[in-house]
Structure formats: C-alpha cells, structure tokens
Amino acid sequence: MALATLLATTLTPSAQAGPVQTLAGGWQVETIASGLEHPWSLAFLPDGRMLVTERPGRMRIVQPDGRLGPPLAGLPAVVAGGQGGLFDVLPSPDFASSRRLYWSYAAPAPGGRGANSTAVARGRLDGERLVEVEVIFRQQPALDSRLHFGGRLAWAGDGRLFVTLGDRFWRRDDAQTLDNHHGKVVRIEADGRVPADNPLVGRAGARPEIWSWGHRNVQGAALHPLTGQLWTHEHGPQGGDELNLTRAGANHGWPRATWGCEYVTCFRIGEKSVAGLAEPQTRWVPSIAPSGLAFVTSERYPGWKGSVLVGALKARALVRLTLDGERITGEERLLTDLEERIRDIRQGPDGWIYLLTDAPEGRILRLAPTIAR
Template identity: 50%
Template sequence: MPILLLLLSLLATPLAAEYRVLPLAQGLHHPWGLVELPSGELLVSERRGRLLRLSVNGNPTTITGLPTLTNAGQGGLLDLALHPNFANNRWLYFSYSQPGKGGSGTAVARAQLHGSTLRNVEVIFVQHPKTSGSAHFGSRLVFDNQGYLFITTGERYHSRDMAQRLDNHLGKILRLHDDGTVPADNPFIHTPNAKPEIWSYGHRNIQGAAIHPHSGVLWTHEHGPRGGDEVNLIKAGANYGWPLVTHGREYSGGVISQNTHLDGMEDPLWVWVPSIAPSGMLFYRGQHFPQWQNSLFVGALAGRKLVRLTLDGPKIIGEQALLEELDVRIRTLVQAKDGGIYLLTDETNGQLLKLLPAIDE
C-alpha cells in the first residue's frame, strides 16, 4: 500500500490536556527504525527490507543499496542510527537479520547516504553464531557521548542458555568504535574464548536503548517471556541474569527459574508483570513538554500504549500510561529536533505519528 500523507492541521487529534497527536503518514509496512536528518527529512526502515526517505513535505523516496537480508518473523531491516558527525561524513548505521550458514543473525552495517542511494556499504558487525528460527534479533543501535556504538541483540529464543556464555553474541550488548573495531577497554577483551565486543550479557531480547542525558550511561529494556519485562541500567561486564533469573514464566505457564535475584547478577530497575512487550526508548529533553523533562518513555507493543516513567536519580518511582486511546502497537520513539516526539506503530498499515503540546483553546 502506498504511503498516504495526511493533512496535519485537519487531523490533529487532541487526546488529553497535555498533548495532541499529528498523523504524518500511514501505509508503512511494519516500520522499525527512524532517524531525523539535519535537513529535517526522516528516514524510516520497514522490516520487510525497504528504507524510505520522507521529505519535509512527507513525500517518500525509496533508498537503494541495502545488502541482502532475511525477512521472516521478527527479522528483516531493523534499527537506524546516524553517526554523531553525520552532517560531515554522511554515515548511516542500520541493523538487519543477515542470512548465512546455520540460519540468520543480527548484523550491523554502515553506508554513506547520498540522496536516494547508499554508497560504500560496510558490514561492521556480524553476530556469531547464526541460528535457525525467526525470533529475538534485539537490534537497537545507540551512540554514547564519547562516540562508542552500542548494539543490542537477542538470544534467538531457542538458544536462551547462550545468553550466559561469553563465547557468542546471543543475548548481549556489544560496544564498538564507529568503524566496527573493538575498544581496548571493553570488559572481556582479555578473557579467553570471550567475544571481545561484549559489554554486558544475560539478556533476553533488547528492543529499547537510550543514553541517560546526565550520567551518559546506557539504559535498556528487554522483553520478558510471559511477564518479566525489564528496565536495566547497564554496567560494563555485568550479568543481567537471563535465563537463571526472571520475573516471567514460560508462555505455557511453566516455570523458567525460581530465582528473581541471584548474587553477582544485576537486578532490574523496573519490571512489568504481566508483560507490555516494550519497544523503543527515549529520555525526553525537549522544550515542548517541560513537565516531562528527563522522563523515560517506553513504547508498548502488546500493551498498546506509551509509558512514561518518572525518575529520581537512577531510580524509577512512577509510571503513567499515555495514548491508550489510539490502541496501537508502538515500536519506536524518537525525539524531534523541535521538541516533539515521533512514534512508529508496528502494523502492516503502520503509521508515523508526532506527539505535540495540546492547542490552547
């Protein structure tokens, strides 16, 4: 279905006293990643393997030059990130499910964006091993304030025990230089048989990641199974427990582990039981919503809402549900340069929405 651009002034929908929602586009097929270019244009990835450039007027152009990927289940073209110096070097980073021996796995590439074409494509990370199945690719990309690139992965669902081992990339957070080389101070770089890219381990399926605006530390959230979604503050070399520690159960209702805490493993900052299926993560720092400054926003797929978490330093002290009126699966959150919040909805007829302050009467 072609993208249908909507008349913003006519279709702005006031849903609460604090905000209104502008529909920018629909007809997006399971959109996943979103970045705003210096020009104000937007790039949107569709999981099926299409990368779109939306002009400031909303006109779409398909970007060519993507590598071969596997479009199946939760896999496909996934997250997007701009190099911190994108305005000068044009490097766009993207994650995707890469086919190969043994099945598929999360990979990350970078390419220089020129108009509607990707040039000088370089694959800078390949998950080992590749496995069968089409679930739990993780796949958020985040640059920190020092220019390091963090990559989140999943444990590929049927390989959960691999999350506790350091000889693979499944169920991990990786930390790289912008060219894909490994930083010399990564925590396991001198550990025999460990993958040197690993920053933390014991994760299930991370689809939300953001840098805290004051501490500069990476925060993430990950999907639990039947319950047990988590928000975590990430520490170098730390073990986050999966599957030895969990607040969730098997989808059948069976027990995964009796442990919700084990010594030597990090406890989550926040847990959802039942699961909301979190995806997308944003520390709000804009001017449109001063009352939301430094709140942590999380999209919910199964929960079909936007969650605002209030913070007290490194602690989460409260939760507010927003946008339940829309009844949509929220995949991705990005703060707009003007202080609004962009949202992507995960549907075959997915939407690009923008959250703005309510219009004064």
C-alpha cells in the same frame, strides 16, 4: 536559513502532514506519514528530513511534510520473516560531513543454509542510494531462527556504538556464556573494531565485543542525557519485561534470574533474584512488550523533562516513567485509546516526540499536548 530556524519551521505541528487525532488526557497525535509496512526505526537528518526503516527490508527518506521517498537502493540482503528484517538506523555523529548511515538487520549467514544473525552495516547516503556499503559486525554464531534478534543501536558520547543482540529464543542459556553473542549487548568502534577498554578484552574464551550479558531480547536502548550511561529494556517471556541500567561487565541474569515464566505452562524459569546479578530499574508483570526508548530533554511537555518514554507493543501504550537519579519513582500509561502498537520513540531536534506504530499500514506520529499539563 540557519539549521535551528529550519527545524522550527519545518517540524512544527500543522495539518499539512496529515490528520490530527485528539485523545483522552489532553493529547493530540498528528499523522506525519502513513502507508509504512511495519516500520521499525526513525531517525532525523540535519536538514530536517527523517529516515524510517520498514521491517520487510526497506529504508526511506521522509520529507518534513510527510512525503515518502522510494526505498533506498543499495541495502544488503535482509532476512525478513517472523521477527526478522530491517531494524534500527542511525546517522553517524559526523553525518553532516561523512553522509554515513549505520543500520542493523537480520542477515543471512555467509554460506546460507537458512542460518542468520543480527548484523550491522554502514554506508554513505548518495541521493536515493546507499553506496560504499560494508558489514562491520555479525552476531556469532548464526542460527536458523526467526526470533529474538534485538537490533537496537545507540551512539555513546565517545563515538562508540552499542548494539543489542537477542538470545535467538532457542539458545537462551547462551546468554550466560561468554563465547557467543546471544543475549548480549556489544560495544564496537565506528568501523567495527573492538574498543581496547571493553570489559572482557583479554579474558580467555570471551567475545571481546561484549559489554553486558544475561539479556533476552533488547529492543530499546538510549544514553542518559546527563550521565551518558546506557539504559536498555528487554522482553521477558510471560511477564518479566525489564528496564536496565546497562553497565560495563554486568550480568543481567537471563535466564538464571527473571520474573517471567514459561509460555503455556507458566512454570518458573530460574529465580526471581540471584545475588551478584544486576537488578532491573523496574519490571513489568504482566508484560507490556517494550520497544523503543527515549529520554525527554525537551521543554515542549510541561513536567516531562527528565522522564523516560517506553513504547509498548502488547499493552498498546506510551509508558512514561519518572526518575529520581537512577530510581524509578512513577509510571503513567498514555495513548491507550489510540489502540496502536508503539514500536519506536524519538525526540526530534524540534523538541517534539515522534512515534512509530507497528502495523501493516504503520504511521509516523507526532505527539503534542492540547492543554497545559
């Protein structure tokens, strides 16, 4: 059976996988799989199966009918606690031949003593095991912290890998210095090497992996389907969540520039705007706690093609943004009556939108309109 036919057959919404819930506004969400402990990332394999990560440190294969496989063996040690754990997973661009997966996670620092950092590993999928596992990147320096790991991955069209890295909360000023990976987006080759054309290569005292800096905690990353440019979003403190067009060598301001304020006291942090620093495409005040980012290229959703979808943890919503070029022209909040924290968003190869709910009994959901929109 041809791949396109297989996908259309196995991934068309049906009652097989789980119950369908009808929501306000003419939407249905179908439960594809349930019983997942704080699922964090969803990815699709060429044969119609899915991969899902669970923050406590498990990665599973999900059959098209929603059956969960056992946790894959072979993962390296994961620091699970606070915001730490197993994060994103992506098949390699040549997965059909290489069977290789890439994933990000909170990793214990070599030598222990409680220090940890965001790391990226890769391995080959062999049945229900990961083999030939190697760590290709570690955020430096490691800290004893359970906060602000970042952890999103995105493949660029040239086969390079973007990795988002949080400021670790306690070291927010590091986001403005270039001798560390805190509060940065980095760009690496598929084997972890530094691309020769990275913006800071050859700059004294700068980490050559850095693509952009001045970030707080980036948990959404996607490439624009037409321009190939990297878009990310990040958590502000109280207020000041941002959606950014994340260009090479850009300083996105944190903590010099932010619309957020200190927790409890809400004292100002820096300025709202600083000349010469990159401005976000949009902000959310108060915070929505964004997680997951996807561009809609599908014809399944009338009027949605070209939109940006953002999951919201605190706001418990799916946020749809409309674009005119690089300019945000509108915002719509959907699925608020679902009352679920949306952790990840993916457009499947079948054109349907899939969501992960962040909960002790998290689910994979598929979104479909019940009426023409």
